[in-house]
Amino acid sequence: MNINLTLLLEMIVFAIFVWFTMKFVWGPIVGVLDERKATIADGLAASEKGLKDQEMAKELAKQKVKEAKLEAAEIIAQAKSRDTQMVEEAKGKAVEEADRIIAGAQAEIDQEVNRAKDSLRTQVSELAVAGASKILGKEVDASAHKTALKDLIAQI
């Protein structure tokens, strides 16, 4: 129960003990505890952010799908109208072509008829001259009856 030098020595021991604990025990351990706390907090924050991002991505994906659907519908509608347009165009072209072909054929036919008429005309005048000379027994001068022959040809 005596108070003596032990008191001072114990105070020195206590001071050294506190210093030692502060430097080699408390510092590292609390540092690691704080580090782990920070890591956990970061992880929680990251997971929350991840969830938010996922939600946003879902929303974005939904929007994109909607847009794509709209676009697709538009494209289909466009294609359909283009289709009918093309058919119409083709029809028009075909009719035109047909008309052109018919017109060509008609022109050819007319040309052929004219040619046949022409050759017929010359043959008719020759035939008329030959017939007349046979009937008359003498040669008929074709140039003398030029006008008459021309009339005849024109009648044909």
Place this chain on the structure above:
Amino acid sequence: MASGTLTSTEYIRHHLSNATFGRHADGSWGMARSAEEAKEMGFMAVHVDSMFWSIFLAAVFLFFFTRVAKNISAGVPGKMQNFVEWIVEFVDDSVQDSFTGKNKLVGPLALTVFAWVLLMNAMDLVPVDLIPWLFDKAGIASFQKVVPSTDPNVTFAMALSIFALVLFYSVKNKGFGGFAGELTLHPFEAKNIFVKVLLIPINFFLEFVSLISKPISLALRLFGNMYAGEMIFILIALMLTAGPVIGVFGGGLQLIWAIFHILIVILQAFIFMTLTVVYLEMAHQTDH
């Protein structure tokens, strides 16, 4: 018992005396051979057993805790690391509950106080006669008080160190004038300057007593609790020599008291730590 020829009084005395090294009355240095001799040595004496056991327990604590602290990682902790972290976190939480200031010393100080007081108190649970008996067998014939916290030198050493810190931080944070004002202008306040001056001695007396009572109560509470507990262990141990019936009864009492004492051991360590933190918090409060 060290020897069968001791009386009860001698036995108790033997257990409550420290192994004291100091200067004898004749001027030579050496171990005290009796309580009277130890008393005669006065201030120039050292309690070898208190010193040895307190340093030994501090070393045990530091050995385990520095070993963990050296290999500590922020990853998944091992069993030992978990245990150490649990204690450090417990202390840290207690500190943060009652300490609002910014001071890097308070945490480690609280841990040191808690661990040291706890370990010193826990020496109480070692059977009272075991270590003296082992020393006796080893041929070292001396007193052995293995519970350092039953030595007022140890408890006062801690309490006075903490008191010195309280004074230091009080002056540092409040300024000398602020601290002096705290001691002299409360609890009785007055607007009139004359009354104020008149109240200074009264206030100072009250505040000074409350200031001084802090380290004294801190030291004596721990000392008293552990000393009384140890005394009861010694008294129960005496029953073991009084025949088989009382001996068995005494054994039962020993067990019950030891179990109850586990609570006191931890509680006193916790109280000492909490009060340390609270006193330091008061030293950091500038708005009083």
